Amino acid sequence: MSALVIRNLQKTYRNDVEALKGISLEVAAGDFFALLGPNGAGKSTTIGIISSLVNKTAGEVEIFGHDLDRDRIEAKRRVGVVPQEFNFNQFEKVLDILVAQAGFYGIPARQARERAEFYLRKLGLWDKRDSQSRMLSGGMKRRLMIARALVHDPDLLILDEPTAGVDIELRRSMWDFLTELNGQGKTIILTTHYLEEAESLCRRIAIIDHGRIVENTDMKSLLDKLQVETFVLDLAEPLTVAPELGDIEVRLKDSLTLEVAVPKSSDLNGVFARLADSHISVRSMRNKSNRLEELFVRLVERNLPGGGGQ
Amino acid sequence: MNIRPMNMRYQWVAFCTILSKEIRRFTRIWAQTLLPPAITMTLYFVIFGNLIGSRIGDMGGFDYMQFIVPGLIMMSVIQNSYGNVVSSFFSTKFQRSIEEMLVSPMSSMTILLGYIAGGVARGILVGIIVTLLSLFFTRLHIENLLVTMLVVVLTATLFSIGGFINAIFANKFDDVAIIPTFILTPLTYLGGVFYSIDLLPDFWRTVSLFNPIVYMVNAFRYGLLGVSDVDVVGSLVAVAGFTLVMFFFALWLLQRGTGIRQ
Numbered sequence: 001m002s003a004l005v006i007r008n009l010q011k012t013y014r015n016d017v018e019a020l021k022g023i024s025l026e027v028a029a030g031d032f033f034a035l036l037g038p039n040g041a042g043k044s045t046t047i048g049i050i051s052s053l054v055n056k057t058a059g060e061v062e063i064f065g066h067d068l069d070r071d072r073i074e075a076k077r078r079v080g081v082v083p084q085e086f087n088f089n090q091f092e093k094v095l096d097i098l099v100a101q102a103g104f105y106g107i108p109a110r111q112a113r114e115r116a117e118f119y120l121r122k123l124g125l126w127d128k129r130d131s132q133s134r135m136l137s138g139g140m141k142r143r144l145m146i147a148r149a150l151v152h153d154p155d156l157l158i159l160d161e162p163t164a165g166v167d168i169e170l171r172r173s174m175w176d177f178l179t180e181l182n183g184q185g186k187t188i189i190l191t192t193h194y195l196e197e198a199e200s201l202c203r204r205i206a207i208i209d210h211g212r213i214v215e216n217t218d219m220k221s222l223l224d225k226l227q228v229e230t231f232v233l234d235l236a237e238p239l240t241v242a243p244e245l246g247d248i249e250v251r252l253k254d255s256l257t258l259e260v261a262v263p264k265s266s267d268l269n270g271v272f273a274r275l276a277d278s279h280i281s282v283r284s285m286r287n288k289s290n291r292l293e294e295l296f297v298r299l300v301e302r303n304l305p306g307g308g309g310q
Numbered sequence: 311m312n313i314r315p316m317n318m319r320y321q322w323v324a325f326c327t328i329l330s331k332e333i334r335r336f337t338r339i340w341a342q343t344l345l346p347p348a349i350t351m352t353l354y355f356v357i358f359g360n361l362i363g364s365r366i367g368d369m370g371g372f373d374y375m376q377f378i379v380p381g382l383i384m385m386s387v388i389q390n391s392y393g394n395v396v397s398s399f400f401s402t403k404f405q406r407s408i409e410e411m412l413v414s415p416m417s418s419m420t421i422l423l424g425y426i427a428g429g430v431a432r433g434i435l436v437g438i439i440v441t442l443l444s445l446f447f448t449r450l451h452i453e454n455l456l457v458t459m460l461v462v463v464l465t466a467t468l469f470s471i472g473g474f475i476n477a478i479f480a481n482k483f484d485d486v487a488i489i490p491t492f493i494l495t496p497l498t499y500l501g502g503v504f505y506s507i508d509l510l511p512d513f514w515r516t517v518s519l520f521n522p523i524v525y526m527v528n529a530f531r532y533g534l535l536g537v538s539d540v541d542v543v544g545s546l547v548a549v550a551g552f553t554l555v556m557f558f559f560a561l562w563l564l565q566r567g568t569g570i571r572q
Contacts, residue, residue, distance in 0.1 A: 106323045
């Protein structure tokens with residue numbers, strides 16, 4: 001069963017901006033899916049249409065087999081949305097926000113309170129239940145939005161930039177929580193600017209740019225497309241010129257730092273053997289950038305007008 | 311619209327959620343919502359009823375205080391039902407917490423009914439407060455309970471819908487204040503609250519008949535005192551008809567997402 005099926009989705013805003021140019025997408029039930037793209041690519045419009053906040057121009061959306069136009073109520077009951085920007089009443093109490101949200105999904109008050117308590121405890125907000133939401137820190141507000149999206153127990157959870165602006169510790173704990181939810185069978189769709197987040201959490205990925213899907217595959221296949229990986233080597237002794245390492249491109253960034261671009265056909269053992277032959281000793285090594293980031297930049301650049309894409 | 315019993319139950323719970331949220335909101339900020347009309351109307355009773363009214367004498371066969379009480383109660387109902395919905399729904403739009411409702415399976419009908427019920431609840435509560443205050447100044451006799459209740463509920467419903475439509479079109483806080491200040495208040499003051507329209511010259515009496523508030527105030531006055539400047543049954547039918555038209559217009563706006571969906 002597919003959690004989400006999108007067919008030929010189009011959106012043209014009143015100012016004639018064509019945000020979506022007929023995208024199609026399928027997300028399997030139980031998947032952990034990343035939707036990536038640069039700013040203005042159409043991610044938030046897509047999520048807006050799925051969550052009924054944006055009217056589509058054309059196309060179809062199905063959520064767990066329920067068409068969003070013809071079977072709107074059943075389709076909407078299965079989705080929970082965590083938007084990018086805070087969108088709760090700043091003067092309402094934390095517990096009231098969750099109980100009301102459950103009520104909007106038809107959950108009676110007593111059950112709504114039980115669920116609200118469960119998720120507030122789970123996300124470390126129970127002590128803040130009687131605080132007005134405006135009194136919460138940024139990280140707490142993010143957690144409140146996640147709790148609110150889960151309170152009606154959706155099968156599909158959509159998160160638009162859930163970890164934007166949160167500190168590393170909280171980000172890690174949110175990743176653990178999302179992984180736990182996915183392990184319990186919830187389908188998760190995530191948009192993020194932290195590509196490390198997508199790479200470490202998601203199994204499948206779609207890249208959207210200028211209103212079109214430019215890539216839609218599993219994470220491993222996508223990363224396999226990376227032909228060259230760049231490593232940064234911190235040297236034990238200073239150098240004045242970059243060494244010759246055959247077909248491997250080498251750049252001396254400063255006297256103690258080398259950048260080596262290793263093709264997939266080569267292995268790192270060969271690189272180290274040649275460095276050893278040149279009497280260069282390496283103290284430490286790291287990736288120049290996130291692997292997904294390299295691919296992402298390449299795919300998006302290819303899609304630019306005048307780029308090498310189709 | 312889906313009318314399966316299961317969904318009807320969901321919609322009912324969602325409706326009750328909006329209504330209880332609205333009641334919680336206006337009772338929490340009672341100093342802004344319930345106290346001001348109580349003070350304003352008490353001033354009207356003291357100044358127009360006691361001080362000036364005693365010099366005016368009878369109007370419509372009743373002393374002036376008795377004559378203006380129904381109009382002032384109705385004025386409170388109109389202003390508060392309208393004010394409740396316009397401020398609450400616009401604030402929901404402004405803070406984007408409306409998205410909480412739009413993503414849910416709640417139908418547009420449920421959202422609209424929930425806000426109307428909230429406006430009617432405040433309108434009636436303020437109406438009761440003003441009625442109780444009026445008892446300090448005059449005797450109150452209810453001539454026809456059914457007409458009295460019907461007019462209050464219909465009027466509160468109509469102006470709650472009006473507030474909802476205003477909030478849908480409003481883009482800034484100024485837009486929320488324009489209609490009450492420049493349309494609602496003049497229509498109410500010229501709607502026969504303080505005088506019988508029979509006192510007006512023919513031309514202005516005819517002009518007054520185009521003011522819908524004249525019919526509400528007079529129908530309510532009939533419910534309490536048994537006198538009216540206009541036909542009561544005709545008034546009730548006209549107000550009910552207008553309420554239905556406004557309701558479906560508001561529903562249509564909500565369904566097409568005017569002012570709330572891109």
